[in-house]
Each structure stands twice: as structure tokens, then as C-alpha cells.
Amino acid sequence: MTMTQKLRVPDHPFPEPPAPGTATEVAPGVLWMQLPLLWALNHVNVYALDDGDGWTVIDTGLDTTKIREVWETLLAGPLGGRPLRRVVVTHHHPDHVGLAGWLCAKTGAGLVMPRTGYLLSRMLRAEEQSLPPRAVVEFYRRAGMDPELLAQRRTERPFNFTDWVAPLPLDYGRIREGDRVRMGGRDWIVRMGEGHAAEHATFWQEGGDLVIGGDQLLPGISPNLGVQPTEPENDPVTDWIASCERLAAFARSEQLVLPGHKKPYHGLPERLDQMARGHHEALDRLEKHLAVPRTGGDCFAPLFRRSVTRDSYGLALAEALGHLNALVAQGRAIREMGDDGAWRWRAA
Template identity: 40%
Template sequence: MLAQAGRAHSTAERQGIDQGALAASGCVAPAQVAAGLFSVRLPVPFSPWHVNAWLVEDGAGWTIIDTGTGDAASKTLWEQVFADHLAGRPVTRVIVTHFHLDHVGLAGWLCARFGAPLWMARTEWLQARAALSEDAGLALTQQQRLHRMAGCSDGFLAYLAQTQAFYTSAVKPLPACFVRLRDGDDVVIGDTRWQVLAAAGHAPEQICLFDAGRNLLIAADHVLETISPYIGVVAAEPEGDPLGDYLAALDRFKALPPETLVLPSHGAPFHGLHERIDALLAGHARRLDQIIGICDQPRTAADIASRLFRRALEHRQMKFAVGETLAHLNLLIRQKRVVRNGLGEAAHLYAVV
């Protein structure tokens, strides 16, 4: 399920509206969500064009949860928030839910600016550090091989060479040490105890935070109301099963109270956690069945991806479509519903068992 922009964003795209200006509109003033908890909406240069960070009163200071991308516009917005809304109290801790650039991008800058510690899951911290220091040539080789084996065109493989520096350009260097967050931990912020819930799939060890006293869930990118989180195979782990991890994590979150208020990283807070989880599970089940139908004869992952989406996919969309398709195919292989065939460097072919 390739993540789709909301209706307003799709209209803006058709009309050629500057997406940066659209996202920045109304992104400055923090909005109170609950006592001592505020959302800060920051622009990002790709759909869905914004990310929600969270500003939480923490005794004599403030905790920031997620940070936006490491660019001048986001820095300027944060500086305005600091000047207008911190009431002279410092940021004393920075929590990052996962390593993706719109969540971790300014973590290093914020930590350095306030002398604050960084709190993250270990896998996410290591993943971010690895992405910042990876060999660009080797990473490109891995990306091109993954997509060549998926049956992508030579033109697409050439496109990949133009996108390799995106992470390092949008993420500031991280602190050399961090405080580890683990599934089941309790984190006390001000007078509130938040339970750490690990949610693999979208990222290896994405963390969410649940306040049982008020039934509040900071859900990161795990549960979104109007779009499906991206779940895709990555070049460093071509045999991975991120979709299996994601579905298992979704199922675990149904243990939370049905009246929970979900605070997502994209979009507005919403109720209906259980209904949304059911919809996400059903959507992936439909996609798995669709792929079974498409694999009535041997096909490449790129061919399958093209048949799953009705519109023509430009290169960036194709990258995500292939990653998601591979995630579904890897799960189907584990379920013994699909087999993969291929010799040497020839593109893999997938067919029903």
C-alpha cells in the first residue's frame, strides 16, 4: 500500500501549489493536545509534506519528541517556538521515535543547542549512525542490485544514483552517546508516566509512547489515520520480513484501550484506534490476495508493482512501490503461498505455489 497524500495535498499538486509553502502554513504555533502536551507541525519536502513533533512539559524544562528534517526552514520554526513558547525553560531531553530523516533530522542540533541528552531505541540510533557514515558507492551498488533483481529498468537504476545523498543532507550528526529506550520501559516526563511500546515494520525498532492515565498514544508512524505507513524491503536486508513484523506489532496494539486518543506523526489526532488497526490489517490482507492473483504466471517484482497501482509511477513512486511489493512478496514466500525463482543476476520471478 503505497502511502497516499490526503485529498487537499492531491489537489494542491494538480494546481502546482508550492508544497513547502503549503506545509509551512500554520506550522509555527504549538497546539495544545492535552495538559502539558503540545504538537509542533513542521514542513518536510515530500508527501505528506509535514511531520508532527511533540513538546512536553517536563518539570523545570521541556522534552521534545521528534525533530523534523535538518534544514534551515525547520531550524527557523524551532527557534520561533523556543522564543515564544518555552517560557524561559530549557529543553532538557530529546526523544526520537525512529531513524527516518523527518524524525531524527535535527536531533543532533537540538541536543547540542541545549546540552540535552538524546533518547532512542538502540537499533534506531545505530541505524541512523550507519546511514550517516555509510559508503555511498557501496550503498548505491546495493540499491541498484536490489532493484535490478526486482526487474527495474536501466533508467530507474540510473535515477537511484541521483538520490543517494538525501539522508546525509537532511540529518545533522548525532551525539556520540544516547540513552536507550526499550520495549516495556517507563519514561517519566513531568508528572506523567509513559510506557515505551516498540513497533517494528516501518522502522526496525520504532518506539511509541502510551500514557495509560489519559489514554494517549504518541504513535509515530505506526498507526496513521488516512494513509498507510510505508512498509518496505531495504537493500541492506533483501530477505527481510518488515511486513510480518508490522502486522504482528499492529496486532499487539489492539491490547490498548479502544478509547485511546492517537497522536500520529502525520495528520491530526484521532480516536478509533481499534477500527484503524482493523482497516490496516484488512488492507494488507487484500494486497496479499491481489499479488496472488497477479502471480498467476511468473512475474518480476517491478511488473507486479506496476499492476498493483493504476496510475503510471514516476521513479520516486516506483522505488517505494517496489519496496512495498517486495515486503509483501517476502511474507508470501514465508507463508509458502509464492515461490521465487532466479539464476545468477537475472531478475527474480515470482509465481503462486
């Protein structure tokens, strides 16, 4: 899931995305496919790597009837009816992990993902809620959610992981930082990113120019760096900037990055620099905005260069908290509890 700043887009060698149910070969034996999403961002990218005797698939889309049908078309068509050997998931968000369990059950493929993502996916699937728990309502009140919206949300079924993610296999293969894995006739080094999702896997081809980036390395849009009710003091913006700076050491202009959304691109060194700079600048604008005390819900204007709709309000609030927590961690802002039960942040 993504939102926030629109940034300058780097060079895209494949200008047209593959039509639904078809694939574009972006390198020998590497297929790019798109699945629909139901959100403002209307697609997610998945990839298939030719292992000779079958395929490794990277990411899987949301679990909906329609997207299962698209997979059926892809398996019979571009993947030529050859077996899936492995389903690799970059991170635990529903648009990436959603159909992993279904694909594994259907094809006999093994699941491969980071341990944090696997455990979070299993945990979140086990917690179905018909109404937001009291602690979650309190979290939103402290964050400064618009009171009318909060009153409405208290009465509605919240976003449930289990509505969008099929049951996961009871075992999986763990990948961790620095691992070497063989996929599509190539060796890849696993490097983990932080900030958008805990332990987000990226794959860097050894002796070649392909990088599988998931949502850690997106062109044109900045992924959501959100604070969730389970970890209210989390500081994902600082983690994100640190990941951009760390991964920059491995980035080269000639690499072709295969992202989780939008189109494959060249120009990773510039893109990483641009993403880190974008959040540094957002922190500067937010700090100025805190010349007077503000709630989290009062902080959208300096962060987002587009209007925040009701649909994107939750993501926007989560990301506002992310930047506010970063300013507090850096000693640039302090917060005090207001009489209405909502924090007020102000510049230190």
C-alpha cells in the same frame, strides 16, 4: 516516510493543523507542532511535553536550514524560551531523527531513543556515497526496477542519510519494550512496533488516554513497509501485521493518538484492525496478480490505488518487495531468476 493505500479516516478532534511556528495544545501540557517536509507527504508532527522545569520533545524533522528556522521560532514562541531537557526519537527515519543531534547540541538536552534506531542512525550517517554501490545496483536489478530508471540512478548521487540528518550525540539513553518513562507529568509505557522501522517506539499513558504513536499508528495513510538493500530477505509486512495485532490488546476507543503525520485521532482499535486487514487484502490481490510470473516492478497495480510517480518509485518498489517476501515466507509464492538478472515471482 509513507505511501500506499488511502484508508477511511477516524475521528479527528482537532480539524486544523497548527500553522508553521505555532502549537496547538491537544491535552494539558502537551503541544502539537508541525514541520515541513520536502516530499509528497509535506509535513511531520512533533510534540512537546511540559515537564515543569522544561520540555521533552518527541521527534525532530529533517535537517534543513528552513526547518532549523522553524525550530528557532518554536523554541522562542510556544515553548516560551524554557529549556529542552530531553529529545525523544520514535524511530531512525530522517524526518524523525534529522534534527535530534542539532537540538541536543544547541540546548544541552539528552537524546532518548531505541537502541536499534540509535545504532542505525550512527551507521547510516557514516556511509556517504556519491554513487550507488554495485551491490545496491544489483539489488534493484534483481527487484525488477525499470531498466531506464536503473540506468539513470547508477549515475546519480543516491539518497544519503547524512544529507538530511545532523550528527548525533555520542551518548544516548536507551528505551526498550515495557519501560516506564515520565514525560509531561504523566507515566508512559514504551511499546515497540516493527515493520515500518526496526524497533519503533510508541508511548502509552498509564491511567489516561494519550498514546504517542509515531509512524506505527498513523491515521489515513499506511506507512511504507519497505525492503532495503541491506536486508533483501526482510519480511516487514508480516512484522507489521503482528505489531498491529499485538498493540490492539492495549487500544481503546477513547484514547487520543498523537501520530507522526496527519492529525491526532480517536478510534485506535478500528484503525489497527483496518491496517492489518489492508495488508492481508493487499497480499491476496498480489497473489492473484502472480498467476503469471512478475518482477517486483510489475507489482504496483494490485498494491497501490494511486499512480506511482518517478519520485515515489523507490518507495513503491521497496514496498512491493515487502509484500512479495511475505507471500514467499507464507509459501504462497515462489521466485526464479530470469535471464535478465531480475527475479520473477509467481503464485505457488
